[in-house]
Amino acid sequence: MPSKPSWFNLTSLVLGFSFLYLPIVILIVFSFNESRLVTVWAGFSTKWYAALLQNEQLLEAAWVTFRIGLTSATLATVLGTLAALVLARQGRFFGRTLFSGMIYAPLVMPEVILGLSLLLLFVAIDQNRGFWTIMIAHTTFSMCYVAIVVQSRLSGFDRSLEEAAMDLGCPPVRTFFRITLPQILPGVLAGWMLAFTLSLDDLVIASFNSGPGSTTLPMKIYSQVRLGVTPEINAICTILVVIVTIGVILASLLTKRQRFKRMEEERLAAAHL
Amino acid sequence: MAKKPLGPVRRAFSPWDDPSEQPFIEFRNITKRFGNFVAVDNLSLKIYKREFHALLGGSGCGKTTLMRMLAGFEAPSEGQIFLEGRDLAGVPPYKRPVNMMFQSYALFPHMNVEKNIAFGLEMDGLPSKEIKSRVMEMLSLVKLEGFAKRKPHQLSGGQRQRVALARSLAKRPKVLLLDEPLAALDKKLREETQLELINLQEQLRMTFLIVTHDQEEAMTVADRISVMDKGKILQNATPGEIYEQPNSRFVAEFIGDINVLDGQVTNKELEDVKMFSSVLGSHLDVCYPTAANVGDHAALAIRPEKMRISFDKPERLGTNAIQGEVWDIAYMGDVSIYHIKVAETETLRAIVANTARLVERPITWEDQVWLSWDSDAGVILTR
Numbered sequence: 090m091p092s093k094p095s096w097f098n099l100t101s102l103v104l105g106f107s108f109l110y111l112p113i114v115i116l117i118v119f120s121f122n123e124s125r126l127v128t129v130w131a132g133f134s135t136k137w138y139a140a141l142l143q144n145e146q147l148l149e150a151a152w153v154t155f156r157i158g159l160t161s162a163t164l165a166t167v168l169g170t171l172a173a174l175v176l177a178r179q180g181r182f183f184g185r186t187l188f189s190g191m192i193y194a195p196l197v198m199p200e201v202i203l204g205l206s207l208l209l210l211f212v213a214i215d216q217n218r219g220f221w222t223i224m225i226a227h228t229t230f231s232m233c234y235v236a237i238v239v240q241s242r243l244s245g246f247d248r249s250l251e252e253a254a255m256d257l258g259c260p261p262v263r264t265f266f267r268i269t270l271p272q273i274l275p276g277v278l279a280g281w282m283l284a285f286t287l288s289l290d291d292l293v294i295a296s297f298n299s300g301p302g303s304t305t306l307p308m309k310i311y312s313q314v315r316l317g318v319t320p321e322i323n324a325i326c327t328i329l330v331v332i333v334t335i336g337v338i339l340a341s342l343l344t345k346r347q348r349f350k351r352m353e354e355e356r357l358a359a360a361h362l
Numbered sequence: 363m364a365k366k367p368l369g370p371v372r373r374a375f376s377p378w379d380d381p382s383e384q385p386f387i388e389f390r391n392i393t394k395r396f397g398n399f400v401a402v403d404n405l406s407l408k409i410y411k412r413e414f415h416a417l418l419g420g421s422g423c424g425k426t427t428l429m430r431m432l433a434g435f436e437a438p439s440e441g442q443i444f445l446e447g448r449d450l451a452g453v454p455p456y457k458r459p460v461n462m463m464f465q466s467y468a469l470f471p472h473m474n475v476e477k478n479i480a481f482g483l484e485m486d487g488l489p490s491k492e493i494k495s496r497v498m499e500m501l502s503l504v505k506l507e508g509f510a511k512r513k514p515h516q517l518s519g520g521q522r523q524r525v526a527l528a529r530s531l532a533k534r535p536k537v538l539l540l541d542e543p544l545a546a547l548d549k550k551l552r553e554e555t556q557l558e559l560i561n562l563q564e565q566l567r568m569t570f571l572i573v574t575h576d577q578e579e580a581m582t583v584a585d586r587i588s589v590m591d592k593g594k595i596l597q598n599a600t601p602g603e604i605y606e607q608p609n610s611r612f613v614a615e616f617i618g619d620i621n622v623l624d625g626q627v628t629n630k631e632l633e634d635v636k637m638f639s640s641v642l643g644s645h646l647d648v649c650y651p652t653a654a655n656v657g658d659h660a661a662l663a664i665r666p667e668k669m670r671i672s673f674d675k676p677e678r679l680g681t682n683a684i685q686g687e688v689w690d691i692a693y694m695g696d697v698s699i700y701h702i703k704v705a706e707t708e709t710l711r712a713i714v715a716n717t718a719r720l721v722e723r724p725i726t727w728e729d730q731v732w733l734s735w736d737s738d739a740g741v742i743l744t745r
Contacts, residue, residue, distance in 0.1 A: 247466060247468065249464045249465075249466050249468040250468050250470060250471075252433075252435055252455070252462075252464070252468065253462070253464055253468035253469075253470075253529075254470070254481070255454070255455045255456045256433060256455055256456070256460075256461055256462045256530075257456075257461065257481050257482030257485055257529070257530075257533065258456045258457075258482055258485035258486060258533070259456055259481070259485050260454075260456050261456075263485075268470060271472045272471070272472065
C-alpha cells in the first residue's frame with residue numbers, strides 16, 4: 090500500500106540516486122557540448138557523435154571488444170555450466186570443497202594478480218599475445234560468475250524430471266539437452282549476459298594480456314583519457330550507457346511479460362476445472 | 363456424466379498359490395545400504411504376471427528404494443533382480459522395459475500434454491503417425507482428449523496425475539511402477555482414481571507395482587500386499603489375509619484398528635487355546651492356529667468391528683465376555699466407536715454400525731455394559 094513518503098525517506102532516496110547517477114548524468118550532458126573543453130558548456134551539439142563515426146581507431150577497438158565479449162562469454166558459459174552441474178549434482182566426492190573454493194576464488198582474487206599470472210603463463214608457453222590471449226583470460230574469470238548463476242538455478246531443479254526422461258528411454262546426454270537445459274536456460278542466458286558485460290568493461294586483465302592490434306575499447310578510452318578527456322569519449326560512453334540500459338529494460342520486460350502470460354494461463358486453467 | 367456399463371466381474375486370481383508358475387519379477391536377497399544405513403535388508407519377493415502388488419509401509423521402510431532399484435535408479439548393494447528370468451544388473455534405467463509414475467508426476471514443464479506423452483515413444487523411434495495414434499489412445503484412456511495442447515501448469519492436480527499415468531503407460535511397459543501416485547489428490551478424487559487404476563490394470567493386463575503408505579489404498583487396489591518395516595517384508599499376502607490373519611503385532615496395528623491384549627497361553631488343544639490376561643484378570647478362549655505353546659507369552663488381537671456390546675451378559679457358548687464402562691463414544695456417521703474401560707489402565711474399542719437413524723442411543727456414556735466377542739474372532743500374535 091503506498092503511504093506518504095517521509096522527508097527522511099525522500100532525502101535518502103535523492104542522496105542515494107545522486108551518488109550513483111550524478112557522474113553518469115554529467116558525462117551524458119557534456120557529450121552534447123559544443124565546446125572542445127569538457128568542463129565548459131557552450132551550447133548543444135551532436136557533432137562529437139558524428140566525429141565518433143570518423144574515428145577508425147575507436148571503432149576498431151569497439152569491434153575487437155565485441156568479438157572478445159561474444160567468444161569469451163560463450164566459452165565461459167559452456168565451462169561454467171559444466172562446473173555448476175558437477176557442483177550441484179555430483180554430491181560428495183574427493184576434493185569437492187577444494188573444487189568449489191577454487192571456482193569461487195577468481196571472484197575475490199585481485200584483478201592485477203589474475204592478469205599478471207595469465208601474462209606469465211602466456212609468456213612461459215611462448216604464446217604471442219593478442220585477441221586469443223585476452224579471450225582466454227576473460228573466459229577464465231567470467232566462467233566462475235556463470236557457474237554461480239547456473240548453480241543457483243540448478244538448486245531449484247526437480248531431479249525427478251531427469252529420472253522420468255531416462256525412465257522413458259532417454260540416454261543421459263540426450264536427457265541433458267532435452268530436459269535439463271531447457272529448464273536451466275534462463276540461468277544459462279543470465280550467466281552469458283553477465284560474462285559478456287564483464288568482458289566488455291574489463292580493463293586491467295585485458296591490459297596485461299593484449300598485444301599489438303588487439304586494443305579493447307576500455308583500453309582505448311583509458312589511453313585517450315590520459316591525453317585529456319575529449320567530448321568524443323563522453324559520446325562513446327553515452328552510447329555504451331544507452332546500450333546497457335536498453336538491454337536491462339528489454340530483459341526485465343521480457344521476464345515480466347512471461348510472468349503475466351503464465352498467470353493468465355493459470356487463471357484460465359482454474360476457470361476450466 | 364452418463365454412467366458406463368460395468369466391466370466384467372473380477373475373476374479369482376492367485377498365481378502365487380500355483381507352484382509351477384514362474385515369477386515375473388523376482389527380488390532375490392536384495393540388500394541396499396546408503397553409508398551405514400540399511401534401507402533394504404536381505405529382502406526376497408516374487409511378483410507374478412498381471413499381479414497388482416502393493417509395497418506398504420511407513421516412511422523410511424525401504425519401499426521406495428526397492429521400487430527405484432527395479433526402475434534402475436539405484437543399484438542393489440547385494441542380491442539380484444530378475445524380470446522374466448533376466449538379471450537386470452547393469453541395465454541402465456533407459457533400457458529397462460518398466461516405466462514409473464512419479465510421486466511428483468515429473469511432467470516436463472516446457473512440453474505440452476501431447477509432447478509429454480509422446481516423449482517415450484519418440485525415444486523408441488516410432489514413426490510419427492504411430493506416435494500420434496498412440497498418444498490419442500492414451501489421452502482417451504485417461505479421459506483427457508481435449509487437453510493435448512495444454513502445458514502442465516495449466517492443468518489441475520487430478521489432470522496432471524492422469525497425464526503422468528498416460529505418459530508412463532504409453533510405451534506399454536512390462537511393469538508399471540507407481541510411486542505414491544495418489545498422495546497429492548484429495549480423498550474423494552483419490553478413491554475414484556483407485557477404482558480407475560484397478561480397471562485400467564484389468565483392461566491393459568499389465569503388471570502393476572505400487573508404493574504407498576496408505577493402507578486403505580493398498581487394500582483397495584492390490585491383489586497382494588507386502589507390508590514393510592525397516593527394510594524387511596513382514597508379511598506378503600492378500601488384503602484379506604493381511605487384515606484377518608496378521609502375522610505380527612506391527613502388521614496388525616499398521617492395517618486398520620485393532621485391540622491388543624497381552625497374555626499367556628495356559629491351555630492348548632489343537633486350535634482351541636486358553637489365554638490368561640493379567641490386565642483383565644480373566645481367562646479368554648481363542649480358536650486360532652498358533653505355534654505358541656502352553657506357558658508362552660503371546661498377544662490376543664481382536665478387530666473392533668468383531669466386538670459387541672450389550673447390557674445383558676451374552677450366554678452363547680464360545681463367547682468371551684467381560685464387563686466394562688462406556689468411556690467414550692466417537693460418532694463417525696456410518697459407525698460409532700465405543701471406548702469401553704475394562705480395567706484401570708485399559709480401554710478396548712468396539713465398532714457399532716449405526717443401522718437406525720440416530721434418535722437416542724440405547725447405550726451411552728458411563729453405562730455398565732458387557733463387551734463380548736466370539737472365540738474365533740481373535741488372532742494370536744507371537745511377535
